[in-house]
Amino acid sequence: MLSASFFFLAAAEDGADAGKAIALALGIGLGSLGAGVGIGNIFGSMIQAVARQPELRGELQGIQWLGFALTEAVVFYGLIGGLLAFVLI
């Protein structure tokens, strides 16, 4: 299934494989850029909110982790899409 090697070192033996590996890495890297900004935003806003109203910390924490996981998952959609393209094409 996923038997193709994910290692760029191993993949570089073949020109086409090397190209696919670079595309996979670039795609995931660019995808994680956006998620990085998003997660930074969430925690930044959380710090501001708690600094203004420390008594709301407990309530905000649930929302914060929800937002964190929803944002973080975006990278993994990219990863799965990239891996699918890498293995299938």
Next chain:
Amino acid sequence: MRRLLALLGAGYLLLPPLAFAAEDSGAEEFDPAHEWELKDWVPIHLGPLDLSINKAVAYLILATVVSCLLGVLLMRVRVGREPTRRQAIGEQIYEIAQVQIAEQGLPTKAIGRWFPYCASLLLFIWTINMLGFIPLPLSDETFEIAGIRLPTLAIFAATSTLSVTLALALMTWVFTHVEGIRANGAWGYFRSWIPDVPKLMLPFIVPLEVLGQFMRLISLSVRLYANMLAGHMLILTFIGLIFLTHWLVFPVSVLFGTVFYLFEVLIVVSIQAYIFAALSAIYIGSAIEPEH
């Protein structure tokens, strides 16, 4: 007793290299993706259905047993004046399930019916994720010592296979629609998907909203699946760098492997279980009481 168990575990970890050194089986090509090749242990084929028991199924059975035991051990305690440690942990878990998940997502009238489902989702997914990071002798690789073939210790999470997470997500998805139709009637429920927009926009909005309902299924299952897959792949890749490049990489890869392992165990495992349960509660709650 605890020390003896730790010693036995460490001994078991040391056995395979010794056995492999004695066997001299030659250098096998290392590929982290081998972890996800599931071999049938007990083949069961019913026509086109493949119900064979493999590594993932074994982990699922184990996780079911462990989460049942956890529930019994932590919740069924004699409540005394001085709370014991067990009681404290049990109450903590219950409070997260009640306050953070059920009361946030579900309308008040539905908490009694759907709290058990969301709480067991939380406990079960947490258990199955956690078992994935404890080295257990459930692996396809074996080694031979003193004439007995034993499986090597390995880490593998059943939630890093798509079928497991898709089954969990399908349950939530089906329950959402069943509850929505039961509470609002079929017409009222499907009407509640469509927001108030001008009539001209309807041909564009309706397909999008229907597609959105199916995207929930995909996003719910792929989120958990991809998180666990990526976590395991990262750890295995950093360990694998030792075999693929040079033995001098050893300290770096051990450092990074440990860091990612701790990150996964301390944060990702609990967060993903919480997210899955919370989103299930929100979906079911919003189907029972649509916002408009």
